[in-house]
Each structure stands twice: as structure tokens, then as C-alpha cells.
Amino acid sequence: MTATPSHRPGHRSLAVTAAVAIILALAWSGVLDRPSEAYLDAALLGAGAIYATARAINGLVSVLQGTEFSIPMLSFTIGEFLDPVNDLVERFSAMMMVALGSLALQKVLLTLVTDRLFNALLTVVGLAAAAACAGGPAALRRGLLLAFTVLAAARLALVLATLAAGWTDQLFLAADEEARHAQLQDFRGELEQVGRRAGVSLEDDPGEPAGGLGDRLRGVGELRPQLAALGERVDAFASNLITLLAALMLKTVLLPLLFLYALLRLGRRVFAK
Numbered sequence: 001m002t003a004t005p006s007h008r009p010g011h012r013s014l015a016v017t018a019a020v021a022i023i024l025a026l027a028w029s030g031v032l033d034r035p036s037e038a039y040l041d042a043a044l045l046g047a048g049a050i051y052a053t054a055r056a057i058n059g060l061v062s063v064l065q066g067t068e069f070s071i072p073m074l075s076f077t078i079g080e081f082l083d084p085v086n087d088l089v090e091r092f093s094a095m096m097m098v099a100l101g102s103l104a105l106q107k108v109l110l111t112l113v114t115d116r117l118f119n120a121l122l123t124v125v126g127l128a129a130a131a132a133c134a135g136g137p138a139a140l141r142r143g144l145l146l147a148f149t150v151l152a153a154a155r156l157a158l159v160l161a162t163l164a165a166g167w168t169d170q171l172f173l174a175a176d177e178e179a180r181h182a183q184l185q186d187f188r189g190e191l192e193q194v195g196r197r198a199g200v201s202l203e204d205d206p207g208e209p210a211g212g213l214g215d216r217l218r219g220v221g222e223l224r225p226q227l228a229a230l231g232e233r234v235d236a237f238a239s240n241l242i243t244l245l246a247a248l249m250l251k252t253v254l255l256p257l258l259f260l261y262a263l264l265r266l267g268r269r270v271f272a273k
Contacts, residue, residue, distance in 0.1 A: 013133040016145070020126040023152050027122055032159045033114045039166035040107045046177070047103060047248060051096045053184045054241075058089040060191040082191075084234050092241050099252040106162060106256060113155050122151045153267050161259035169251045180244040187237055194226055 026032060061082045112118065129144035 013130070016133040017130045020130045020148070023156065024119075024123055024126055027119045027155055030114070032156070032163060033110075036159045036162040036166065037107075037110060037114075039162060039169075040103060040110065043166075043169070043252065044100070044103050044107065046181075047096065047100050047252065050177075050181050050184070050244070050248070051093065051100060053181065053188060054089055054093050054096060057184065057188050057191065058086065058093060060188065060195060061086045061089065064191065064195060082230070082234075085237065088238055088241060092245055095245055095249065099248045102252045102256070106158070109158055110162065113158055118151075118155065122148070122155055125151055149267070153264060157260055157263045157267065160263055161256050164259040165251060165255040168255055173247050173251055177244065177247055180240050180247075183237075183240050184244070187233070190226070190230060190233075194230065197226065 064082060065086065125144060125148045129141070129148040132141040132144045
């Protein structure tokens with residue numbers, strides 16, 4: 001009856017020492033840091049490429065909206081087929097800045113908590129907490145354990161949340177995101193073709209000016225069906241863009257916050273015991 005209480009301090013000290021050793025080993029080895037950093041770098045590149053494609057589409061639509069194609073007895077504005085696209089792409093680009101900002105913030109925070117100075121601070125506090133649990137005033141022990149818990153949560157929770165978001169992305173979102181980005185690039189290519197046929201000067205592909213009446217008549221014959229096809233694709237383009245934005249916001253903002261919250265709650269329960 002009296003032996004069990006006498007062993008509790010020793011068991012507690014052993015448990016704290018083991019926890020400190022495991023956490024410090026993970027922190028200094030970088031075994032979790034490298035894949036999380038690689039995922040954030042790849043996510044930033046991927047999101048940046050999607051943003052660049054969206055801005056290119058926005059620029060092409062803006063140029064084409066002000067282009068009028070006319071011949072005797074016939075005149076039409078190219079942009080009238082693309083009016084629904086411009087506003088949607090601008091809103092998409094604005095939300096993409098949020099996604100890119102979230103990824104950049106995660107990258108900065110990850111750099112801070114994986115720095116050697118942070119690891120050194122974690123080590124000092126962890127060793128002091130382990131020593132205090134082996135024998136020291138209760139107030140000091142509680143304070144050091146609390147400090148170590150906060151530092152350990154800051155050190156590991158972000159890394160683990162990033163890894164969890166990355167694994168979820170690779171399993172469920174990455175393939176569909178690549179396919180939808182490819183559709184955006186196809187739509188951009190079609191807009192560039194329309195600009196070339198209309199003789200519009202584009203920044204990355206200056207078009208040749210329209211020639212005589214025969215060339216303009218031939219241009220109208222080729223351009224009208226292509227514009228009609230683009231107009232029919234606007235609904236599909238809008239659906240693709242909205243779905244892509246939802247997936248990007250999920251993986252760059254919602255998933256990291258969700259996993260971070262779950263890990264912090266789990267860590268709080270474990271250390272409370």
C-alpha cells in the first residue's frame with residue numbers, strides 16, 4: 001500500500017526524461033523537417049505556377065476585350081465572348097494571393113522553429129525540466145514542464161501539421177489539381193490562338209497585323225467558330241476554376257489549421273496526464 005506512492009516520482013521522472021529525449025532527437029535529427037520543407041517548397045512552386053497561368057489568362061482577356069474585328073458590313077468585338085471570364089479570373093487571383101500568403105507564412109514559421117537556436121533553447125529547457133522532475137521544488141518543476149511543453153508544441157506541431165497536410169494533398173488532391181491546371185493552360189493556349197488570328201499584339205507572342213480584305217475575310221471565317229467554341233467552354237472553365245480554388249484553399253489554409261488544432265489538443269491531453 002505504501003510502495004506505490006514512493007515510486008510515482010521515479011516513474012514520472014523517467015517518463016519526462018524519455019519524452020524529452022524523444023522530442024530532442026526528433027528536433028536535432030531533422031527527420032521530420034526535411035520532408036515538410038520539401039512539401040512547402042513544392043506547394044509554393046505549384047501554387048505560383050497556377051497563379052501565373054491565371055494572371056496570363058486575365059491579361060489575354062483584357063487585351064482581347066478591347067479588340068474589334070471589322071470588315072465591310074460586319075463588325076464584332078472579340079471580348080464579348082469572354083466577358084464572364086475576366087471578373088472570375090480576377091477574383092480567383094485575389095484568393096490565390098491568400099493561398100500563397102498562407103504557404104509563405106508556414107515556410108517562415110517552419111524556418112524559425114527548425115533553426116538551431118530554437119533547438120538549443122528547447123534542449124536547455126528540456127534538460128532542466130527533466131532534472132527538476134528528478135528532484136526539485138514543485139513550483140519550479142511545473143514551470144519548466146509548462147515551458148518545455150509550449151516550446152515542444154511550437155517545434156513539432158507545425159512540422160507534423162505540414163506533413164499531414166502534404167500527405168493528404170498527395171493522396172487526394174494533387175492529381176486533380178494538376179489536371180485542372182492543365183485545363184487552364186489549354187484555355188490560355190486557345191486565347192493566344194484567338195489573339196494571333198485576330199492580329200492582336202500579345203506580350204509573349206506578338207501577332208501579325210491583319211492584311212488585306214481577303215485575309216480579313218479568311219480570318220473571320222476561322223475566328224468566329226473558334227470564338228463560339230470558347231464561349232461554350234466558359235461554363236466549364238468557371239466550374240474548373242472554382243473547384244481548383246476550393247482545393248487550393250483546402251490544402252493551403254484549412255488542412256494545416258485543422259491538423260495543427262488537432263495536434264495541439266492531443267498534446268495538451270497527453271502532457272496534462
